[in-house]
Amino acid sequence: xxxxxxxxxxxxxxxxxxxxxxxxxxxxxxxxxxxxxxxxxxxxxxxxxxxxxxxxxxxxxxxxxxxxxxxxxxxxxxxxxxxxxxxxxxxxxxxxxxxxxxxxxxxxxxxxxxxxxxxxxxxxxxxxxxxxxxxxxxxxxxxxxxxxxxxxxxxxxxxxxxxxxxxxxxxxxxxxxxxxxxxxxxxxxxxxxxxxxxxxxxxxxxxxxxxxxxxxxxxxxxxxxxxxxxxxxxxxxxxxxxxxxxxxxxxxxxxxxxxxxxxxxxxxxxxxxxxxxxxxxxxxxxxxxxxxxxxxxxxxxxxxxxxxxxxxxxxxxxxxxxxxxxxxxxxxxxxxxxxxxxxxxxxxxxxxxxxxxxxxxxxxxxxxxxxxxxxxxxxxxxxxxxxxxxxxxxxxxxxxxxxxxxxxxxxxxxxxxxxxxxxxxxxxxxxxxxxxxxxxxxxxxxxxxxxxxxxxxxxxxxxxxxxxxxxxxxxxxxxxxxxxxxxxxxxxxxxxxxxxxxxxxxxxxxxxxxxxxxxxxxxxxxxxxxxxxxxxxxxxxxxxxxxxx
Numbered sequence: 001x002x003x004x005x006x007x008x009x010x011x012x013x014x015x016x017x018x019x020x021x022x023x024x025x026x027x028x029x030x031x032x033x034x035x036x037x038x039x040x041x042x043x044x045x046x047x048x049x050x051x052x053x054x055x056x057x058x059x060x061x062x063x064x065x066x067x068x069x070x071x072x073x074x075x076x077x078x079x080x081x082x083x084x085x086x087x088x089x090x091x092x093x094x095x096x097x098x099x100x101x102x103x104x105x106x107x108x109x110x111x112x113x114x115x116x117x118x119x120x121x122x123x124x125x126x127x128x129x130x131x132x133x134x135x136x137x138x139x140x141x142x143x144x145x146x147x148x149x150x151x152x153x154x155x156x157x158x159x160x161x162x163x164x165x166x167x168x169x170x171x172x173x174x175x176x177x178x179x180x181x182x183x184x185x186x187x188x189x190x191x192x193x194x195x196x197x198x199x200x201x202x203x204x205x206x207x208x209x210x211x212x213x214x215x216x217x218x219x220x221x222x223x224x225x226x227x228x229x230x231x232x233x234x235x236x237x238x239x240x241x242x243x244x245x246x247x248x249x250x251x252x253x254x255x256x257x258x259x260x261x262x263x264x265x266x267x268x269x270x271x272x273x274x275x276x277x278x279x280x281x282x283x284x285x286x287x288x289x290x291x292x293x294x295x296x297x298x299x300x301x302x303x304x305x306x307x308x309x310x311x312x313x314x315x316x317x318x319x320x321x322x323x324x325x326x327x328x329x330x331x332x333x334x335x336x337x338x339x340x341x342x343x344x345x346x347x348x349x350x351x352x353x354x355x356x357x358x359x360x361x362x363x364x365x366x367x368x369x370x371x372x373x374x375x376x377x378x379x380x381x382x383x384x385x386x387x388x389x390x391x392x393x394x395x396x397x398x399x400x401x402x403x404x405x406x407x408x409x410x411x412x413x414x415x416x417x418x419x420x421x422x423x424x425x426x427x428x429x430x431x432x433x434x435x436x437x438x439x440x441x442x443x444x445x446x447x448x449x450x451x452x453x454x455x456x457x458x459x460x461x462x463x464x465x466x467x468x469x470x471x472x473x474x475x476x477x478x479x480x481x482x483x484x485x486x487x488x489x490x491x492x493x494x495x496x497x498x499x500x501x502x503x504x505x506x507x508x509x510x511x512x513x514x515x516x517x518x519x520x521x522x523x524x525x526x527x528x529x530x531x532x533x534x535x536x537x538x539x540x541x542x543x544x545x546x547x548x549x
Contacts, residue, residue, distance in 0.1 A: 021192050022086035022129045026079050029093070029125045033072040036118065037065040040104070053108040053115065056158060061107035068100045090129040091138065097122040098142040102149040110159035111150050111166040119146065123174045127181035128188065139178040143171035219288075219307035225300055227251045227259060236307050242282035242472055255279060258290060258305075265292045266300060278310070278493070284470035284477070285524050285540045337378055344371030366411060390435050390520055397430040397467045397478060404443055405465070418451070422466040430467055432476045432541040438517040442525070445510040446480040446537050454482025454534060470540070479538040486535050487527065495527060511537075 044054040054061030105115045127135040150167045153159035219236035229249045237245045240255045252259040257279040279288045287310045295302040347367035450463040464481040498512040515525040522542035530536045
């Protein structure tokens with residue numbers, strides 16, 4: 001019998017699926033089992049006429065009511081541990097409920113006391129848990145218990161023949177409730193099983209989506225209308241913050257520059273471009289180009305942001321640029337090297353003249369030194385297409401900058417007040433790995449630009465040079481800053497293009513060659529507007545952990 005019952009219970013859908021409905025039903029029924037004795041005892045003690053509950057046999061009523069409450073407490077532990085199964089607990093509890101309530105009815109004067117209606121809830125609850133056959137068997141036991149109680153009360157002279165009619169009607173009602181509860185329970189089982197399956201499918205789909213998003217090669221994030229991060233994958237978090245970014249974090253806290261670029265993109269009223277600028281990654285050495293896609297009809301709603309690492313594209317484009325630059329440099333070498341050589345030779349001959357004064361000799365020194373420098377520049381342009389010829393050395397930026405500034409001031413006859421060098425003394429010695437001739441040309445070009453374009457409206461130009469390390473990665477950097485008018489934001493993306501110039505008299509090759517020389521040495525040259533006005537050009541050197549000795 002037990003094996004057959006267990007088989008039918010399993011086939012009914014409750015035993016093996018782990019659905020929570022049977023346990024919820026048992027918990028609610030047990031709450032009823034705990035409250036009912038207390039309510040009956042309150043009625044018994046505070047409203048005790050001769051025909052009230054428990055008036056027929058008060059002692060029996062009190063002891064059974066207390067025992068019923070204790071049984072409810074025991075059931076709490078069984079329901080929480082879920083031992084035995086929900087079906088077996090429903091059967092055992094229904095038997096105890098039928099016997100206990102029948103005794104309480106008998107102690108209260110029989111079926112005419114009206115307490116028989118209390119059997120409706122246990123019977124209906126059991127019908128929602130058990131299969132139909134066993135639900136009807138349980139209801140039959142309840143009705144039989146009620147009938148036995150009525151018979152005993154009638155034989156003891158405590159009830160009348162009319163009580164059998166009440167018992168019969170009550171029994172018929174219990175069978176009707178059972179027959180209605182069984183199909184209702186079947187619908188509940190089907191609905192909960194469907195909801196459970198939908199929940200599992202939704203969870204699986206969510207996990208799949210999360211897995212796909214987190215393992216995309218592309219770096220993506222989604223921000224809401226208030227610019228709070230709602231979704232970000234691992235690669236994007238590493239680019240922007242170097243670690244995990246919790247959902248709901250304000251974008252300005254993750255990347256102030258990206259927040260600024262997004263705000264500028266949102267303000268475009270018509271013809272919105274998907275890209276309006278570049279940002280620098282958390283490591284200080286990765287240039288990122290964000291692309292924006294509106295997820296709402298207007299740009300003020302949620303936005304999907306793709307983060308493009310330009311270093312990958314730059315490496316691919318570098319080969320094409322170097323090939324074109326090789327052809328250009330051949331023409332430069334032919335057209336410029338010979339005139340420069342003639343000027344240098346003439347300066348050397350002039351230097352040998354016995355009639356030269358000291359001032360004249362100083363001028364010839366400048367001619368000779370700059371002739372050599374121009375020759376080096378031409379050689380560096382030629383080397384842009386031949387990376388293997390780069391001769392990197394380990395340099396102390398502090399010492400190197402001091403020598404560079406002294407040479408620059410002497411060559412251009414500048415006032416020492418034109419420069420201010422600021423070294424981050426908290427990081428100690430700042431070593432970089434760079435070709436010295438390349439670094440010389442890069443800093444020379446940047447200082448020339450700063451002096452040429454960095455003069456304020458009422459002051460002479462001054463160059464501020466700062467060296468230090470990026471806090472997040474420890475990568476060394478040198479930046480050249482001025483207090484000029486800065487760069488027009490509309491042209492900021494073009495200043496590193498060859499032959500692009502915003503003024504007259506320039507060739508448009510200085511920043512282009514400087515960036516190419518930096519890339520040849522594994523470094524980056526970046527521009528950003530200076531707070532308070534002006535420009536900052538920052539050279540971020542190769543990561544020391546990747547140096548090859």
